[in-house]
Amino acid sequence: MKFIHTSDWHIGRQLHNQSLLDDQCFVLNQIIELATEHNVDAVVVAGDIYDRSVPPANAVALLDDVVNRLVNELKIPLIMIAGNHDGHERLGFASRQMNDSGLHIVGPLTQEVRAIELKGKQGSAMFYGLPYADPATVRQVFDCEASTHEEAMAKLLEQVELHDSKGLPKVVVSHCFLDGGSESESERPLSIGGADKISPKLFTPFNYTALGHLHGPQYKGAEHVRYSGSLLKYSFSEQHQNKSVTLVELDCDGKATFELLPLKAVRDVRIIEGELAQLLEQGKTDLNREDYLMVRLSDKTAILDAMGKLRSVYPNVLHLERTGLMSDKSKVELSRDHIKKGELDMFTDFFAQVSGEPMTEAQQQAMITAIDELHKAERTS
Structure with a gap:
């Protein structure tokens, strides 16, 4: 099973009032080309698809074009989860009707964590999409006690651990802030006072964790617990970051290997x-x-x-x-x-x-x- 892990597209973003839509279109085209070149079985986007909960029409049109080319023209399954910038309900509209087409969107959090089985050319894997959810949302949906982001995430991962994956590797897709992660100025804080930080150890039992939220490519706790980073440099504090997507390959034993595929922007x-x-x-x-x-x-x-x-x-x-x-x-x-x-x-x-x-x-x-x-x-x- 081979897939591309990317995140934090932030379609519709501006940099000091300068629209970045053309720049985003240029880089998204590269991702489509990389998916074709490496003959991947899926593309995974770990949250913050849009930059705003109510995205502008031209941002929606750009995403629609990307989805059409990947899913309809190239027949590459696409998994997207909602991040803290996204409007969960809007992003997840009609997602149940789209599953059979190969488009899997995880919008609002539900009581049953969704398992998505994808069949690759040389193997299959089970993907678990965990959209961004603060402790209050987790308490409401699961009727449980969760006062911190770590307690909320632990509650969600319980279901992943208990789910029968039929012996297939388990890939968790999440949007959160791991303790020790390297931040930049363009990321919106999830909470105040450090309550948003989650221990990387929660994710190490799984075969791979595809994370979103932090804009610099990095891993925490273990090499298979990774942030892919954002599409573009969204603040001047990111000037020294090298943007990329992560090519992940799971072998027959479920062990993950990775390769960073660089992205080139129109303008630095x-x-x-x-x-x-x-x-x-x-x-x-x-x-x-x-x-x-x-x-x-x-x-x-x-x-x-x-x-x-x-x-x-x-x-x-x-x-x-x-x-x-x-x-x-x-x-x-x-x-x-x-x-x-x-x-x-x-x-x-x-x-x-x-x-x-x-x-x-x-x-x-x-x-x-x-x-x-x-x-x-x-x-x-």
Whole structure:
């Protein structure tokens, strides 16, 4: 049995108000190509299919196209579970009617954990979809005591352990936060105060656990308890992550082996730093100038329309930080001469940017006189 484990598609996501739908379409096409190239028996998506519980129409249309190509055209079964970003009921609409087509969607949590038997070309496996469920939901559905996410997950996994898989390997698909997992800024916290953390040991008895929620590829507790990571870099804190999907193969004994299949984005998400003049010059030869960028300017003087200047070279600058000015503030000596010098420097820069030429000595002296007169007026008022 061979399948692709992926998660956290977040279709419809924006990065600093920039739509990522085209970028997502590009990477989803790669997943379809990888599924074909590796002749997989299934594709598993471990939650956060959409970025919002009520997704925009163009996000729904993109998912519909992906599902059609995988399930109808390529005849590859697809398993999807709801994550904390998804609207469980909306995602799970008509899921019972779709089972026979090869599309298996696990939306709202039900009293009976759903077992999905998939037959592969060289073996079969039993998949158990556990949608994201907080302790309150588990208490309501199962009429039990569960005050933490770990207690809630333990209750769900009891059914998986007790279920007769007919000797087939057991694959758990879940969306949760394992204790010790590496987070990034783009993940929505599941709770406050650490109550969302779950011990990886709960999942080690199974042949493979396909996890979603954390955006960096990683494993916890054991190598077969894995996060595939997100499709794309959804925050600048993820700039050093290498995005991929996980190719999983279960042998005749149910032992899992894995391979990370890299994903290539249309545009990278990265941070660049330096002075404005330096960045504008290097941008002329930067082959990746179309990337989504956060820029940290180290200039310590005022700059007129810094964002406009940057976007003339780097069209997809999404965020600008003036680190030079911020660091300078902590070092300013509040002497009158220093304040005067700072005001003069700022006006000199402003004058040069507006007029296109530097101030003459006479103009600088006139400005110094004006600043002195302003300070005298302040002292006497």
